[in-house]
Amino acid sequence: MTSERKGMSNGRAVNGFLLDITGVLYNSIYKSDGVAIAKSAEAVDFLYQHSKVKFLSNAKGNSNRNVARRLQRLGINVREEDVITPAPVVAQYCRENKLRPHLFVRDDVLEYFDGIDTSSPNCVVMGEVEEGFSFDRINRAFRILIDMPKPLLITMGNGKFFQRVDGPCIDVGAFAAALKFSTNCEVLNIGKPSRFYFEQGMNALGMKPEEIVMVGDDLMSDVGGAQACGMRGIQVRTGKWRPDFEKMPVTPDLTADCLYDAVKLIADNGFRL
Numbered sequence: 001m002t003s004e005r006k007g008m009s010n011g012r013a014v015n016g017f018l019l020d021i022t023g024v025l026y027n028s029i030y031k032s033d034g035v036a037i038a039k040s041a042e043a044v045d046f047l048y049q050h051s052k053v054k055f056l057s058n059a060k061g062n063s064n065r066n067v068a069r070r071l072q073r074l075g076i077n078v079r080e081e082d083v084i085t086p087a088p089v090v091a092q093y094c095r096e097n098k099l100r101p102h103l104f105v106r107d108d109v110l111e112y113f114d115g116i117d118t119s120s121p122n123c124v125v126m127g128e129v130e131e132g133f134s135f136d137r138i139n140r141a142f143r144i145l146i147d148m149p150k151p152l153l154i155t156m157g158n159g160k161f162f163q164r165v166d167g168p169c170i171d172v173g174a175f176a177a178a179l180k181f182s183t184n185c186e187v188l189n190i191g192k193p194s195r196f197y198f199e200q201g202m203n204a205l206g207m208k209p210e211e212i213v214m215v216g217d218d219l220m221s222d223v224g225g226a227q228a229c230g231m232r233g234i235q236v237r238t239g240k241w242r243p244d245f246e247k248m249p250v251t252p253d254l255t256a257d258c259l260y261d262a263v264k265l266i267a268d269n270g271f272r273l
Contacts, residue, residue, distance in 0.1 A: 011272040015211040017047055017263075018201045018226070020192075021057040021067065021083075022162065023217035023239015024259050025076050029165045030130070036074040037238050039260035044076055046263060051271065056201040056214070058157030058191040058221070059085045060127035060172065061106040084200050086156035086191040088112045090125055093154070093190060101125040101154070102144045106132055122148065126179075127156035129172050138175060145183040153179055157191030159221060163240035192218070193225025202229070213253070213273060215262055217241050224250040232273055234262050 019025065025044070028034040047053040055078055059067055068080035087109035094101050094116055102121035103113060106128050124141045145151040159171035176187050191197050202209055209230035216222020217239030226233040227250070235241065235252035236259055246255075253273060256262035266273050 012210065014213050014266055014271045014273050016052040016205040016207045018054055018056045018212055018214045020216035020222050021055050021059060024215060024236055025071060026074055027165050027239065033070050033073050035165065036076055037258060039258060041076045043260040043263045044078060050267065052205055054082050054084060054201050054204045056084045058159060060156040061130065062108050063111065064088065066108060084204060087127065089197065089200055090154055090156060090190045091116065099123045102141065104128055104137055104141050123152040123154055125154045126172060126176065129175065142179060142182055145179060145185045151183050151185035152188065153185045154188045154190060158189040159218065161240065192221040195229050198225060198229045215259055219245040219248055219250050223252045236262060
């Protein structure tokens with residue numbers, strides 16, 4: 001195991017874990033369940049037995065139920081009630097703020113928006129960047145935004161790219177930047193690295209941020225976002241990780257080759273980091 005960490009011997013207690021999903025538990029393959037990352041299933045089982053864990057993902061296209069089922073088919077025994085994804089959080093935000101969204105999302109998450117008025121939209125919700133993405137769909141979102149007096153775009157995450165087995169893929173943050181450039185819209189990100197979204201994970205664990213560690217493959221969104229909220233951030237060298245991350249301005253509290261190595265290191269240190 002190769003890892004770098006600071007202050008392990010005199011570290012603070014770790015009472016709960018937030019785990020990213022894609023790139024930490026499994027690697028995605030287009031139109032497939034993907035492939036489990038080595039020993040991620042063992043790490044999840046260990047955390048369920050010895051700690052508290054929730055799964056905080058920017059997975060935009062699938063319901064919590066189908067995210068959990070995919071992982072279970074890969075042999076990773078994640079419980080549906082422990083999965084947090086942006087779509088239900090965005091839907092609740094729309095209800096609470098009486099928003100009428102134009103939905104640029106996958107069919108799998110439409111259930112969360114049942115009962116929400118989508119006529120005469122006063123915002124656009126965007127979470128689709130793969131199989132349902134097209135020029136016509138993004139241009140439709142553009143036309144709706146540009147005609148609003150106060151255009152609002154709500155995104156499910158703000159990533160620059162995500163990693164599939166076949167290579168890196170442009171993510172929703174890049175298309176949000178294009179829409180902002182072309183319409184001058186306000187962009188509200190409900191996904192990592194926003195504090196609002198990290199608070200969903202903290203509340204699900206029922207813990208203060210200083211009790212929690214976040215494990216992710218995205219240095220800025222997972223690690224930097226968690227640290228900005230008072231949590232500790234762990235970088236794993238799986239998923240979208242690349243060597244130039246280590247030259248960037250965010251410094252992880254721990255860097256490990258994979259989730260299993262990070263969990264074992266913390267557990268062997270008496271659940272301190």
